[in-house]
Amino acid sequence: MVSILLSHWMRERRNPFLLLLFIGISIIATLMFGGGMTQKMKIDVFSETGELKESEKEWLLLLNKGDTFKFRAQDEQSARTKVREGRADLAVKLTGDDYRIIAVKESPNAQLAEQHIRTVFERELELRAVSAAAGDEKGFRSRIDTYLEEPPLTLQVKGTDGEELLRYDMGLQLMFGFSLFLVMLTIGFKVNTITKDKITGIWSRLILSPVRKSEIYFGHLLYSTMIGIVQITVVFLIFRYAFNFGLGHRYGLLLLVIALYSMTIVAMCILLAGILRTPEKFNMLFPSIVPIMPLVSGVYMPPGTITSPILLGVAEIFPITHAMEALTGIAIYDNGIGELWLPLSKLILIAVLCMGIGINLMERRHV
Amino acid sequence: MGIYFKKDILLFWRDRKEVLVALLLPIALTLILGFALPGWVNNSNPSLEMKVALVNQNRHTEGVARFHEQLKGSLLSPDEQDGLVEETAMLDLDPEAMLMGMFRSEDVSRYIEVLQLDHETAYTKLKAGEVTAVITIPETYTLDSLNKLLLNEGDGAALLLTAEEDTTKVSVLQNMLNGLLSTVNYQAALSHAAGSGSDGSTWSAPRTPVGGLERIEGVRMITSFQYFAFAITIFVTLSISITMASKSITEKREKVFTRLLYSGARPMQFQLGKMASTFCIALLQMLVVILLSHVLFQLFPGRPLSFWLGLGIFMVLLCAVVAAFAGLFTAMVFRMKDGDVAVGISFIALILLGVIGGSMVPMYILPDWLMEVGRLTPNGLALTSLIQWIQGTPLQELWLPMLSLGIYTVIIMAAGLWMFPKKGGI
Structure with missing residues (x-):
């Protein structure tokens, strides 16, 4: 598995331009889209x-x-x-x-x-x-x-625990949303190298090598996940320290959510790659499918705006929905792992399903 | 050129399934979004529909009685006391009646359902998510409010709104209650301030603002269906250019292009064939999506033929830009050592265009300056001018975006042709 990681790393070192471009532009775009938001x-x-x-x-x-x-x-x-x-x-x-x-x-x-x-x-x-x-x-x-x-009649707003109801921070939601959305592009692009390897014959050579199949897949998964984690972390750090966004104080949990989300997206991309087989088809449908996910999940709207059961049901299958729930939970409501297990286990479930079906499809079909 | 055109159309035909997905995607999405936000189409707002529990712990009659007792024990003269008793009767300050009055009004009852419950049940339901919020009227509400309103004593009374978390619904409810309370407060402030100056009945009735929506002759409102149908379709059409460019990667890898050159073909014709086929495919896709959405969702009922022709003009112009993009991206694929890098760059460019051009996110959430840039992108231009055309803006006023789309086509096409490898360049 180390050899797979190393091969990826060598590829990046020889030709770092594209990956850096992807990460760089995603970061700049998140800053552009998310930075100027106001509540009002x-x-x-x-x-x-x-x-x-x-x-x-x-x-x-x-x-x-x-x-x-x-x-x-x-x-x-x-x-x-x-x-x-x-x-x-x-x-x-x-x-x-x-x-x-x-x-x-x-x-x-x-x-x-x-x-x-x-x-x-x-x-x-x-x-x-x-x-x-x-x-x-x-x-x-x-x-x-x-x-x-000192008006005679007033309204007190409280949460169920008797504390002040926390103000929801829409700017934070949009920042999360854009960074999760744009990281999908980077990861998708990275995962697409599997289909490219298959077409160029590198995959066949890998299979002939002593490296085990599970190691090949795991190497791909691990490497793309790390790329995703790095990108989101950089964005979050910039927003935290340069723009003073309050991300709560549970940084470990944030990192856990980021890692799980990246992994789930890799799994989702592997599923797509399994269905679409060639890098060309992947490139054809990927840019049309990805922008739909944040839109349907209601990332651009205040929570509770979408009530249609159909839409909510569809949103359940998108990883971004659950990652958003977990991230806003941590940053705004200071949720601990006790409240987070549901969205996190949903993420893991999606990851396992996508990965299982995706690898199955990839193995079954030959290019 | 004809033969290249045929080749590229055949390439698309071989991927019928993907083309079909690209066709169905925008329709499905419009359907979903159109149904998710029906409040944008007609005025009632089902996305705000909620159940609210009202817990009344207030003892109204007892409060009034105690207030009267208090008055008797005070140092006020009997005349003043009688006046205040009369005022209590006039104020009619039963909070429950006031709230229920608001909730039963026609506007509000359409989306808020009120359940009058006791404290325990209300909180169980709130925890179970069956009600959005609980409004509690505390025990001494009437007494406290009378003390403050009439005698200006004490801290006044407070309603309690309890919710699980801050959602749009809760803020709507909060705004509504605040509005109701502040009206009472404001009236009290007025009579308080006036009471110490004049006798309060001398002012003339104030003018009420007319307000409302400005109706402009000949302008039609856009529905969310129409907006989404176009925003999404435009983006999906734009992404056809990427599809075309990715297909060229195969042609580069399989050395199709080099073989063509050996046969004495002119590179220019190869690229023009790509652009022509992209144009046709893009136009076909847009037409199918718009016509199908029209049939399914009644997008433009009863519009004359001239309206459809105008729509057609904009679609043709947009597809020309898409074709030019396909040419440019293809040229990049052949020019760069790694074709995937070229597609990657085009891919990023497309997503950025989509976001700032308003095809993927509601435009108003973007910062101002980005919005200004966004309206200059080809997809932004197409979207805004289509929106204006649907509203009934005459074609003469839309010549600028039309011209700009034309200029985009020419510039991008020229760039593509210039970049494309010449004979002997490969």
């Missing part, structure tokens, strides 16, 4: 008359008081184009003391935003009317503000 959804605001007037800037301040949306001034042209091109769900037009929502796509975000904007406008207009009647406008506002600092 950005909504463009523009005025009917062009420039935002002073009074309209006040509206902007009031709208920004919530913590779900970030409203920002934009010129009308670009705000409208963004909506029309489908790059933003909605934009807001201010017309003096009124507003209009610009949207062309139906989305839950537009509904939520409309609710928020409506409340802000109704309150402020009422406040203006009342304070105008009361005369002393400034004093009136400050009285209201002090009163509302």
Whole structure:
């Protein structure tokens, strides 16, 4: 087995360009996609008359008081184009003391935003009317503000254990999601060398050598898994120390999840390679199949958004679903191994099944 | 060139199964995503459907009675006391009625189901995942809230929302409850502030904002089905260029190309044949996927022929870019010592294009500057202009993306032809 690992290593040393390119670009891409995420959804605001007037800037301040949306001034042209091109769900037009929502796509975000904007406008207009009647406008506002600092009715949100409910960190989820997604490409590319070896005849020579079949497969598995672990670890370290993402404090468990996930992906790629046989076919279908997995698993959406039983069922067979569950569990909810055994054992189950069927297919068919 | 064209089409025909998968994949995906997020299609929001338990431990009438007793024992004058008693009656502050009123309203009852339970059952159900959250009204809620609202004494009352973890549903519920409570708070603040200044009834009714959606004549809303159908189809079409390039690896390995050169063929024709066949296959695939999705999901009911022709124009332009990419990638395969490196690079390029062009992830989660770059990618251009075309934008306003797609085709094709080995170059 050591000889297989060594042969891989020698290959990499002679021609390191491609692997480094894959890892490098994946890391850069994760940084690009994951680094600029903000929690708040950005909504463009523009005025009917062009420039935002002073009074309209006040509206902007009031709208920004919530913590779900970030409203920002934009010129009308670009705000409208963004909506029309489908790059933003909605934009807001201010017309003096009124507003209009610009949207062309139906989305839950537009509904939520409309609710928020409506409340802000109704309150402020009422406040203006009342304070105008009361005369002393400034004093009136400050009285209201002090009163509302200690409101009579409040809502306490708690977890079942009586502790504060932890805020879910969407930025962290996206970072995890992108790194798990992009590592699939690197691993897939690496595993594809098996089919290439078969075609170039290297595989036949390996079989004739004293190395055992199990060692050959295990060597491939181990090597590709290590590549995956290295890539994800580098990404996580960069995000932890350069971008200050909180990854929890159970680094050992994180590493365990990363290793299991990499192994499962290798197994999945071996299954695909077993089904598709030639490197060309692998290259043909792999890029179409891989991007679907994070999409269906709901990696890009807040947890709980997807409720369709079909979709949830389909997501169960993708390793990324379980790895995401484990990673967010560790980093956000500080889960220990007691809570993690379910997603982890699912990962192992997928790995074993894929590997079993995949190797069987590979052995049965001859190129 | 014709003979090369035929050869490449035959190459595809030999891999019918893979082509079929590439055809079915986008359809299946649209189906899944379209059903998963039906809330985007019609206004009710089933993805937010939830069950909520309401535990009422509050003794409302007792609270009111105790408040009245408290008043009698206070130092207030009898007149003031009567006024406050009257106000309690007017406020009608039964929290249970207030909450149930909200949950029973037409908008909310469509997706929230409320179960009135006792404390134990509610928590067992929460742990079992049968309810999303438990709302608890504490025992002294009425008394505390009356004290604070009318006398400005004490810390006020608090509702308790308990949930297993922070999900979208819980935040929606939280927002809703906060909205309800803050309305009461706000009214109280208003009357409190006004009460110490004027008598409170002199102000004129405030203007309510009109708000709502701006309707633009002739613009149609896009459904999520339409959006996904195109986003996914565009990406799968784009990946045909990789398929074509990978097939060239075999041709390179089996020395097909070298043999062709010996027969006196011109390399240029070989590559043009590849591009032409890619164009046809890509167009065929897009047409089948879009037409099939149309039949299955009623994508564009009742649209005129001119609409379909416009759709066709964009598809042709996109497929031309895909063909040009196939040419470029093929040239890279022949030029580089290791054909796999070439395919690997093309593969990465394609995934990056897919992500920033909005074909694989919802575009709004990307940072701003990437979004700007993304709209300049060929697939991004095709997607955004198709979206605009579906909305009913006239073709004259879309000439810029059309021209850009054309320019992309020319540049990429030129690069591919330039890179392709010349006669005697191999």
